[in-house]
Amino acid sequence: MQSDVVIKADKLCLTFETNDGPVHALKDVDLTINKGEFVSFIGPSGCGKTTFLRVLADLETPTGGEVCVNGMTPREARRKRAYGFVFQAAGLYPWRTIAGNIKLPLEIMGIPKAEQKQLVAEVLDLVHLSGFENKFPWQLSGGMQQRASIARALSFHADILLMDEPFGALDEIVRDHLNEQLLELWAKTNKTIGFVTHSIPEAVYLSTKIVVMSPRPGRVTEVIESTLPRERPLDIRESPEFLELAHRVREGLRAGHADDA
């Protein structure tokens, strides 16, 4: 099943040189992500979860170890447009309509106009924003804007979706709603998703695999395989199985902190 591996990190290190000496953002991170998995990265600030995602996206360059994205280096993967990246803020351009914003990466990639139109309609439907194509971002709520930004990341059919705390700035009600929609989207598209979060319930609810990380130096302390079924209604969060998983994640986080002290 070698071909199923989408992301592989081997002894990955990243050290930032600062005036106060080196900061080990990532140290000896080993991780394998298979095709179609939903992997959450959780841990306190400074644990390197965002940095790891940024390394995969070629936004940071590792200082040691190996990392493979779709069998390529991150730079190659970026050039081949192998992933879509969703940032914490929607970052839609105020001077473009929703359709115009989703079209932006397609224009940059030189996709023909007719195809652009079709791709935009397709992803808008996927995030339930059909009918909003001609609205400007300020006319949409925060949650809708973030959905539009997910649509933008999906528009060019990358196999991998990397999400850096995409719902961190939204309130809990909207967040629940978007989590549900994200699972539905994941089931439909069968993407491999890397998802950074601060929230234990969010990580447990969404993931097939939860990567618990701890800071100074940033490292993986535990990888928890979810026992939940792929089909997950919202009320699964009250099931004993869910609570048990959440408990394990919390224990993992605490263990990471104990090391630290």
Added chain:
Amino acid sequence: MCVRGFGRGMQTMRNLFPILTVTLVIFALWYAFAIVLNKNWAYDKATRGGYELSFSELVADTWSQKKPRLPTPSQVAAEIWKSTGTAAAKKWARTEGDPFGERISAVLGDKKSLLKHAWLTLSATMLGFIFGTGLGILLAVGIVHNRAMDNSVMPWVITSQTIPILALAPMIIVVLNAVGLSGLIPKAVISAYLSFFPVVVGMVKGLRSPDAMQLDQMWTWFASKSQIFWKLRLPASVPYLFTSLKIGVAASLVGAIVGELTISQDGGLGARMLQGNYYGTTLIIWAALIVAAALAAVLVSSVGLAERITKKRMGFVQ
């Protein structure tokens, strides 16, 4: 809609009141100063003529002198009318019998008319504004994209603005004359010299306004530098550009007038001010000043209008 319209009307009234009050106070002060500044000449005349001046006679005299130190607003208004409307009517009457088109161009080309001078100033201003804006944008693009330019050009840009333009203007004209450029172009160059600066500063800020996340986003899409420029930096800089253009267009007008003070034989509002200075006719100076101020107001509000339309078209929140 009805309620909103009414609310807006109230708002306008509320805004109008302070504006009117301030205007009235300015006018009252102006008339008062006219009395203070012109009274010596009135007394001189009275002494020489050997008669006494009552207060009301003094006021009447100070507000109607031929060459006052400070003319009153009504005198200035009369002067403006004399050198625009009346001048045009006279020219029109004098060219009786000529073809219509020729009469129109005779009226507009009348050297005695303030309209003609205003037109000369306006054309130098517009040309200079276009030069200055173009140069400003080009420099800003260079500064944002090239580290060497960022380090080397900006200090020169700032230095250029520390030199008094009045000292520089004659030299610019001499140099341009030497290479065979005269007339409108030298004035436009001086005007551009003043107006490019706010455009450079504003556009550098505007082109750099996209944040790290937006640039990261472009990076993940493997966008080229030129794509980042056309699709992100340039549209993001539009609000900054318009702010700069408002300052730039007013600076252009000042530049054109300074140019006309130097090349006064060609006419223009600056030349009129100089002429008024030579003959000691403050009325001419004030009339030219007021027309220049009105021109500036029209120019700045035109840019403001263009800004509103563009922003609305682009979808920026209004």
